[in-house]
Amino acid sequence: MNEEDLILHDALAHNSIIQGAILSKAKRKPFKHNDMGHLENELQKLRQKFRRVLIVVEGVYSMDGDICKLPELINLKEKYNAILMVDEAHSIGTIGKNGRGVTSYFGVDPKSVDILMGTLSKSLNSCGGYIAGSKDFITYLRYNSPGFIFSVGMTPANAAAALASLTLCETGDALFQKLTDNHTYFLEGLKKLGVNTGESYDTPVIPLITGNSEKALEFSEVLFRNGINAMPIVYPAVKENEARLRFFISAAHTKEELQITLETIKENLSILIDNRIASKL
Numbered sequence: 001m002n003e004e005d006l007i008l009h010d011a012l013a014h015n016s017i018i019q020g021a022i023l024s025k026a027k028r029k030p031f032k033h034n035d036m037g038h039l040e041n042e043l044q045k046l047r048q049k050f051r052r053v054l055i056v057v058e059g060v061y062s063m064d065g066d067i068c069k070l071p072e073l074i075n076l077k078e079k080y081n082a083i084l085m086v087d088e089a090h091s092i093g094t095i096g097k098n099g100r101g102v103t104s105y106f107g108v109d110p111k112s113v114d115i116l117m118g119t120l121s122k123s124l125n126s127c128g129g130y131i132a133g134s135k136d137f138i139t140y141l142r143y144n145s146p147g148f149i150f151s152v153g154m155t156p157a158n159a160a161a162a163l164a165s166l167t168l169c170e171t172g173d174a175l176f177q178k179l180t181d182n183h184t185y186f187l188e189g190l191k192k193l194g195v196n197t198g199e200s201y202d203t204p205v206i207p208l209i210t211g212n213s214e215k216a217l218e219f220s221e222v223l224f225r226n227g228i229n230a231m232p233i234v235y236p237a238v239k240e241n242e243a244r245l246r247f248f249i250s251a252a253h254t255k256e257e258l259q260i261t262l263e264t265i266k267e268n269l270s271i272l273i274d275n276r277i278a279s280k281l
């Protein structure tokens with residue numbers, strides 16, 4: 001991508017996507033979160049004005065725990081002759097068969113997405129990342145990416161940790177059943193408490209939206225004192241009125257731990273009730 005091109009990205013895209021777009025010098029425009037109508041309007045208006053158009057989305061949104069609308073994105077990118085890139089940082093190892101990510105979740109051929117990119121630093125317990133795409137595209141990156149050519153590669157230990165995690169994913173059907181059971185149980189538990197979990201569904205990323213940064217910090221602190229680690233996400237990572245705690249549910253959590261967490265949240269609900277957010281409870 002360069003000055004002749006356009007990058008259309010989801011409004012909630014991770015900062016790394018925004019920084020990459022800025023570095024490319026392409027024009028950049030966000031579309032409303034997961035709003036395929038808005039994306040199509042932009043494509044209708046703008047496609048002809050640029051040499052290439054790249055659409056960038058996340059498989060699972062890192063702050064909200066909802067999933068991109070992959071089949072519709074593929075239709076749109078084909079209709080408007082655009083390129084589609086999906087950042088699977090939070091979808092690899094969490095959704096789809098054995099954690100194979102968003103293409104498996106929707107049962108679509110991974111080759112229908114031009115660029116599948118992910119990090120090894122979350123479910124895969126390591127550091128570094130990967131890009132999957134056509135042979136030509138990967139060859140192009142291999143010889144033209146300064147960060148790849150002029151920087152040292154992964155350490156063997158990191159490569160081994162990621163490989164071991166992938167092997168575990170491929171053989172660990174029971175792990176993924178447990179993961180699904182755990183996050184479904186926790187999300188339903190939060191919903192029963194009447195707290196605001198935003199758009200999260202079918203993923204282990206579950207926010208508890210407090211509606212202001214102070215409450216998020218205070219609630220996180222109270223949970224931490226009770227042995228529960230849920231980090232506060234405050235402005236500018238999200239809008240101030242969407243400040244939240246973010247829970248990452250894993251297959252290693254026990255039902256008892258999830259129950260204790262739900263009970264602790266229930267006991268401290270009064271912290272959340274203030275002027276601005278009482279209406280949500």
Ligand SMILES: Cc1ncc(COP(=O)(O)O)c(C=O)c1O
Binds near residue numbers: 014016090
């Ligand atoms: C959507 C998304 N993309 C990319 C990254 C960057 O991953 P890493 O920290 O492994 O470079 C993150 C990390 O938070 C992320 O959430």
